[in-house]
Amino acid sequence: MCTLCEKHEESIQHLFFECFNSLHISSWVRQIFLTSHFSNKDDLISFIKSDGSPFVKLIKLVAINFSVWMISRMRNYARFQDKIEVSRAILVVKDLICLVGNSSKASMKNDMLNFNVIKFFGINTRSGKVLRPLLVRWEFPSLGWVKINTNGTARGYSGLATCGGIFHGSMREFIGALYVFLEVQTIMVIEFYRVIHAM
Numbered sequence: 001m002c003t004l005c006e007k008h009e010e011s012i013q014h015l016f017f018e019c020f021n022s023l024h025i026s027s028w029v030r031q032i033f034l035t036s037h038f039s040n041k042d043d044l045i046s047f048i049k050s051d052g053s054p055f056v057k058l059i060k061l062v063a064i065n066f067s068v069w070m071i072s073r074m075r076n077y078a079r080f081q082d083k084i085e086v087s088r089a090i091l092v093v094k095d096l097i098c099l100v101g102n103s104s105k106a107s108m109k110n111d112m113l114n115f116n117v118i119k120f121f122g123i124n125t126r127s128g129k130v131l132r133p134l135l136v137r138w139e140f141p142s143l144g145w146v147k148i149n150t151n152g153t154a155r156g157y158s159g160l161a162t163c164g165g166i167f168h169g170s171m172r173e174f175i176g177a178l179y180v181f182l183e184v185q186t187i188m189v190i191e192f193y194r195v196i197h198a199m
Contacts, residue, residue: 002014002015002019003079004020004022004071004078004083005019005020015071015075021071021074025067025071025086025093028090029067032117032121033113033117048060048064053106058101058104059100059121059123062096063093066093066096066097070093073089074089094122097123098121098122101117101118140169146169147167148166148198149165149168150164151194152182152194160183160184161184162180162182163182163194164180165177165178165194178198
């Protein structure tokens with residue numbers, strides 16, 4: 001019999017993914033990251049590996065680890081001592097996540113998800129180093145020349161990639177543009193392909 005709910009047979013699946021106490025703890029983690037119900041360990045792994053800044057991924061990992069630790073602790077306390085209230089357990093996990101977040105040096109993004117994580121867990125904000133602006137002036141090519149501006153991007157270090165470019169003539173006229181889907185590539189390969197396709 002499950003020590004926490006005293007209604008169902010105790011198993012790892014039930015204790016961490018089905019028991020009312022576990023669902024209560026995981027629901028407040030899920031609400032900040034807008035993710036669906038965790039039904040098994042594969043869902044947890046997918047959640048941790050999903051998109052986000054290094055800071056958000058760290059907080060996801062820490063939130064899952066401390067939640068699992070707290071569920072185990074609640075079970076052991078219920079079996080050998082007194083029960084821990086779910087609301088108190090959540091406050092302890094939240095404080096631990098805040099502690100890790102405040103001591104982390106993981107990089108953040110300037111987006112709503114990072115802001116919501118900071119606000120939800122009470123983590124102090126860290127402003128990045130302000131870089132000195134560098135003024136750049138783009139000029140059209142000399143008479144008889146064509147200027148090609150190219151760029152490429154990939155989703156992740158090695159992910160779906162594209163490259164493109166814009167062609168301008170010396171009379172300030174738009175000559176053409178290119179766009180190429182490169183499938184899964186690394187940044188170095190994209191840099192190579194964008195020059196090759198532009199030529």
